[in-house]
Amino acid sequence: MPARITNWAGNIVFAAEQLHRPDSVEALQAVVAGSERLRVLGTGHSFNRIADTPGDLVSVADLPIRLELDDAARTVTVSAGTRYAEVTAFVQDAGFALHNLGSLPHISVAGACATGTHGSGTGNGVLGTAVRALELVRPDGELMTIGADDPRLAGAVVSLGALGVVTALTLALEPSFDVAQVVVDDVLHQALLADLPEVMGSAYSVSAFTDWADPLRWQVWRKHRIKKGGPVPASDLLGGRLADGARHPVPGVDPVHCTQQLGVAGPWNERLPHFRREFTPSSGEELQSEFMVPLLHARAAVEAVAEVRELIAPLLMICELRAIAADDLWLSMAQGRESLALHFTWVRDEAAVAPVVAAIEARLAPFAARPHWGKVFTAERDALRLLYPHWDDFVALLADTDPTGKVRGDFVGAFFPH
Ligand SMILES: Cc1cc2nc3c(=O)[nH]c(=O)nc-3n(C[C@H](O)[C@H](O)[C@H](O)COP(=O)(O)OP(=O)(O)OC[C@H]3O[C@@H](n4cnc5c(N)ncnc54)[C@H](O)[C@@H]3O)c2cc1C
Numbered sequence: 463m464p465a466r467i468t469n470w471a472g473n474i475v476f477a478a479e480q481l482h483r484p485d486s487v488e489a490l491q492a493v494v495a496g497s498e499r500l501r502v503l504g505t506g507h508s509f510n511r512i513a514d515t516p517g518d519l520v521s522v523a524d525l526p527i528r529l530e531l532d533d534a535a536r537t538v539t540v541s542a543g544t545r546y547a548e549v550t551a552f553v554q555d556a557g558f559a560l561h562n563l564g565s566l567p568h569i570s571v572a573g574a575c576a577t578g579t580h581g582s583g584t585g586n587g588v589l590g591t592a593v594r595a596l597e598l599v600r601p602d603g604e605l606m607t608i609g610a611d612d613p614r615l616a617g618a619v620v621s622l623g624a625l626g627v628v629t630a631l632t633l634a635l636e637p638s639f640d641v642a643q644v645v646v647d648d649v650l651h652q653a654l655l656a657d658l659p660e661v662m663g664s665a666y667s668v669s670a671f672t673d674w675a676d677p678l679r680w681q682v683w684r685k686h687r688i689k690k691g692g693p694v695p696a697s698d699l700l701g702g703r704l705a706d707g708a709r710h711p712v713p714g715v716d717p718v719h720c721t722q723q724l725g726v727a728g729p730w731n732e733r734l735p736h737f738r739r740e741f742t743p744s745s746g747e748e749l750q751s752e753f754m755v756p757l758l759h760a761r762a763a764v765e766a767v768a769e770v771r772e773l774i775a776p777l778l779m780i781c782e783l784r785a786i787a788a789d790d791l792w793l794s795m796a797q798g799r800e801s802l803a804l805h806f807t808w809v810r811d812e813a814a815v816a817p818v819v820a821a822i823e824a825r826l827a828p829f830a831a832r833p834h835w836g837k838v839f840t841a842e843r844d845a846l847r848l849l850y851p852h853w854d855d856f857v858a859l860l861a862d863t864d865p866t867g868k869v870r871g872d873f874v875g876a877f878f879p880h
Contacts, residue, residue, distance in 0.1 A: 495603025504573020
């Protein structure tokens with residue numbers, strides 16, 4: 463019997479027995495047109511059943527690689543299965559940059575954009591805000607382009623894979639820039655909370671980590687955008703001290719796979735992710751959850767989570783706070799509101815983690831928390847639809863693009879029944 467297909471974390475065994483890997487767009491169109499039920503799988507870095515189907519599972523990883531720079535338009539068009547590591551190396555070589563990156567560069571561009579994947583920075587939108595056009599194979603097998611002036615683009619970027627199979631994305635670029643990363647250890651809880659939005663805005667990209675154990679301390683990672691050869695801004699230590707060596711987000715783990723810290727400047731693509739592209743983790747013994755609340759409720763939201771820290775700490779590898787700029791993408795977790803993201807990396811014990819995730823969701827519900835579409839959460843349709851002003855617009859887009867629900871899957875279908 464062939465080995466079953468799993469996600470990266472190994473907690474999801476996909477119901478599909480076979481993964482189609484077409485090597486041309488025409489072959490992909492034939493697979494889609496000939497299928498009764500289909501989902502597309504990216505690099506499998508989601509932690510829930512969002513990519514699952516008992517029908518046909520299809521990958522775009524073997525489509526011909528596209529990395530097409532348009533200097534004048536300042537865009538790059540990439541094939542959907544391309545991983546950020548490949549795109550960023552290509553655009554950096556050409557003197558350009560993407561505005562931001564997630565923590566791991568090994569995730570596919572299409573899969574990341576489809577779930578609203580983000581990095582950090584009060585001025586930085588989710589990665590999908592860079593999308594200027596999408597090419598996709600619709601559920602009927604027809605190829606379709608949604609361009610920058612098409613009002614459907616705002617609904618099609620964070621698509622949850624429910625509009626069809628994206629084959630290419632055109633991303634906005636800016637001139638390449640340098641980043642210097644500085645870590646501050648042992649930041650005091652009250653010092654961090656005194657003005658959390660200010661701390662989150664204190665560098666181009668800021669992450670604050672804690673394990674919620676006693677004594678409660680935070681580690682603040684600031685990624686400063688600097689002029690080539692220019693100075694690195696002095697760090698507000700918030701009661702802590704500058705790290706005297708490289709750090710891994712998870713206490714006690716060797717930082718060898720982390721991007722360069724200690725204020726050493728380097729290209730954006732080698733500093734914005736937490737992890738180096740040379741290091742390719744093939745699987746992970748972890749689960750992740752993440753919730754976005756309006757940044758103006760940052761302090762109250764963190765205090766609400768602190769109320770259940772005794773439940774959290776025993777199952778937690780690390781908690782990370784990040785900031786996200788407001789955007790206009792219909793299903794983005796930062797749609798319409800500057801956001802604080804509260805992230806939790808858990809030990810891989812789904813049964814133990816589920817009630818703790820539910821407890822966190824209950825604490826964050828008063829702040830209209832939106833869960834990350836690609837991570838572990840328990841919220842259901844009735845709760846989530848109230849949190850997204852464009853929910854019904856997405857319903858209409860789905861009805862138009864996929865009237866029979868052929869590519870929706872059970873997970874997305876539970877939120878968007880047809
Ligand atoms: C170690 C690790 C670090 C992470 N870091 C971050 C982070 O910093 N920030 C963050 O926000 N998230 C982060 N995530 C979550 C991750 O970015 C999302 O789960 C993302 O969706 C994974 O992309 P993927 O290509 O693996 O997609 P998959 O998990 O394979 O699929 C996710 C969704 O995308 C759809 N999809 C994939 N490809 C296509 C396509 N070609 N066309 C249409 N739909 C498609 C699928 O159908 C599915 O609905 C992390 C995950 C891991 C494992």
